[in-house]
Amino acid sequence: MVDMRKIAYTLLWALFVPIFCPTGLFGQDLPKQTDLFKSDSCIIEAQRAYNYRDAEKVRSLCRQALQYNPANDAAFYLMAKVDLVENKLQPAEMNLRQAVALDSNNYYYAATLGAVYMQNTDVTEAIKIFEKLVNKYPTKRDPYTNLINIYIPRGQQDRALILADRLEKAVGPNDISTITRFKIYSGQNNTQKAIEVLEEADAKTPSELYETYIAELLESEGKDSLAIVYYDKALRNDPQCIPALFGKMEIYRRNGNHALYLGYLKSFLENPEVDPSIKKQHVESVMELPVYKQRYAKEMSKCLDALSRAHPSDSSIAISSAMFMARSGESELAMNALERTLKYYPTDYYIRSNIISFLYSREDWPRLELFTDSTMAVVPEQNKDLFQFKGIAQYNQGKLDEAIETLLSQEKNLKREKDTATLLQIYSFVGDIYHQKENNKEAFKFYKKALKMDPRNAPVLNNYAWYLATGTPQGDLNKALQMSKITIDDNPSESTYLDTYGWILYLMGEKEQAKKYLQQAVAFDGGESTVLMEHYADILFDLKEYDLAFIYYEKALKRALDNTLETSDTTELEKLSKKVEARKKAREEK
Numbered sequence: 001m002v003d004m005r006k007i008a009y010t011l012l013w014a015l016f017v018p019i020f021c022p023t024g025l026f027g028q029d030l031p032k033q034t035d036l037f038k039s040d041s042c043i044i045e046a047q048r049a050y051n052y053r054d055a056e057k058v059r060s061l062c063r064q065a066l067q068y069n070p071a072n073d074a075a076f077y078l079m080a081k082v083d084l085v086e087n088k089l090q091p092a093e094m095n096l097r098q099a100v101a102l103d104s105n106n107y108y109y110a111a112t113l114g115a116v117y118m119q120n121t122d123v124t125e126a127i128k129i130f131e132k133l134v135n136k137y138p139t140k141r142d143p144y145t146n147l148i149n150i151y152i153p154r155g156q157q158d159r160a161l162i163l164a165d166r167l168e169k170a171v172g173p174n175d176i177s178t179i180t181r182f183k184i185y186s187g188q189n190n191t192q193k194a195i196e197v198l199e200e201a202d203a204k205t206p207s208e209l210y211e212t213y214i215a216e217l218l219e220s221e222g223k224d225s226l227a228i229v230y231y232d233k234a235l236r237n238d239p240q241c242i243p244a245l246f247g248k249m250e251i252y253r254r255n256g257n258h259a260l261y262l263g264y265l266k267s268f269l270e271n272p273e274v275d276p277s278i279k280k281q282h283v284e285s286v287m288e289l290p291v292y293k294q295r296y297a298k299e300m301s302k303c304l305d306a307l308s309r310a311h312p313s314d315s316s317i318a319i320s321s322a323m324f325m326a327r328s329g330e331s332e333l334a335m336n337a338l339e340r341t342l343k344y345y346p347t348d349y350y351i352r353s354n355i356i357s358f359l360y361s362r363e364d365w366p367r368l369e370l371f372t373d374s375t376m377a378v379v380p381e382q383n384k385d386l387f388q389f390k391g392i393a394q395y396n397q398g399k400l401d402e403a404i405e406t407l408l409s410q411e412k413n414l415k416r417e418k419d420t421a422t423l424l425q426i427y428s429f430v431g432d433i434y435h436q437k438e439n440n441k442e443a444f445k446f447y448k449k450a451l452k453m454d455p456r457n458a459p460v461l462n463n464y465a466w467y468l469a470t471g472t473p474q475g476d477l478n479k480a481l482q483m484s485k486i487t488i489d490d491n492p493s494e495s496t497y498l499d500t501y502g503w504i505l506y507l508m509g510e511k512e513q514a515k516k517y518l519q520q521a522v523a524f525d526g527g528e529s530t531v532l533m534e535h536y537a538d539i540l541f542d543l544k545e546y547d548l549a550f551i552y553y554e555k556a557l558k559r560a561l562d563n564t565l566e567t568s569d570t571t572e573l574e575k576l577s578k579k580v581e582a583r584k585k586a587r588e589e590k
Helices: 004-020 030-051 055-068 073-085 088-102 107-119 123-136 141-154 159-170 175-187 191-204 208-220 224-235 244-254 256-271 276-286 297-310 313-329 331-344 348-364 365-378 380-396 402-406 410-416 420-436 440-453 458-470 477-490 496-506 511-525 530-542 546-567 571-589
Strands: none
Touching: 030 055, 030 073, 055 073, 055 276, 073 088, 073 107, 088 107, 107 123, 107 141, 123 141, 141 159, 141 175, 141 348, 159 175, 175 191, 175 208, 175 440, 175 458, 191 208, 208 224, 208 244, 224 244, 224 380, 244 256, 256 276, 276 297, 276 313, 297 313, 297 331, 313 331, 313 348, 331 571, 348 365, 348 380, 380 402, 380 420, 402 420, 410 420, 420 440, 420 458, 440 458, 458 496, 496 511, 511 530, 530 546, 530 571, 546 571
């Protein structure tokens, strides 16, 4: 510690001596006084460097201070503080011993050295120091606490109780003495005595600490109702008493009072003073219970929203919370959690990729396009992985030309990197888009590009064959059939490919063969595809198997109705209904 009076006196002496002293009268003392002044000036600068956490500068200035004045105890103490920050316990001990040797009356030097002895497991020396401090400073609480923390784990409860009594005589009723007695009786499983100690202290000096300990003891004995009474007392004294809040909410959870538990959980999670790692650990354990993932999913989402708001810079909290909230139908809460965290890490690709995945899963195409576009600007090195999301977003908004442009924007880079897997996806997708634009010439060009890289790619072959067979004008059916045959050879249980192959046979006049493949397709599909059942019914109708045909028309109508209820799009249902009515009328006329 710097003695500012010493510095002031030294400064005054340096100022006045030249005026009032004859030349050479005190000539031999002047350098010594100047050195003292320089030494203390170095310490002032070193303290400033310590505040700025510049460890090397602190050490350099302290060494300079000791060159000017080897007895500058503050220099050793300040170097020890830097050692402790860097967890260098042995150098810290050496520097503190030097400081204590130079100034044995400095409480902070001795107390810090005692703490270092404890960390270095030199308990004997630590006890010596703390006992001296207790005798010398009977009203300072820290030495008592340190000694008690040494004695109790080592079974020296009698010594700990003596210290508790001494401190109480010195300063009056205090929490250290009370908690010491409480710990000793608790360790002896004398719960009743432990509670009496706390109740007696609480009656004199009400404390949420005492009341929480009492509640925990009562809870350990299964007296939950009485424990809640004391938790409530603690919370009245301090509404932010985290141990009391946690204890009370755990009683409610354990007893199945989920609504009350979730209310307290929200308060616990939104408290910024609680270590987020403790919150995450608790939430993870709770999330394993089905009741909170199912019955109380929305309430749990609000709790997680509170958690992410309390720690907006914690990306792991934001991402895990957002995932749960999204699954629970709380999409906006989920998105808000991710966007809050992004403000702290605007260039973090991991957070941005999670937001992109989230928007994609929500099918929020306008926001996905904008966010992917901004991400490509912020982290351009990831464009190879992002451009497809932008293209998909544009496609789903009906921006077909823009989607094609985006999807082909990385073609040169992909070719240079020989990323055939991505190129295959892009060519296939672009081919589909061109078909949707009724430009089969361009569609088939991109399908051929894809098949050049993978001649047996089933999705590309299937789409190419289908559009070739059903396009206007109709293409080469034999070629379409050959391509489709590869898909069913490689994927014999894929209903979509069986449907394509069967329908091409039907268009070629091979109705019985077509019926066989459509029958297989319907069996593998399990009644999920309206189009597939419609195709099967059409073939049956053409083969004059009317009763069976209308059974499948009805199934197709039912599936179309379900789709309409899910999407609110009536186009498929209206078109199919008109067709079935026309078929019924035609059947009656025959």
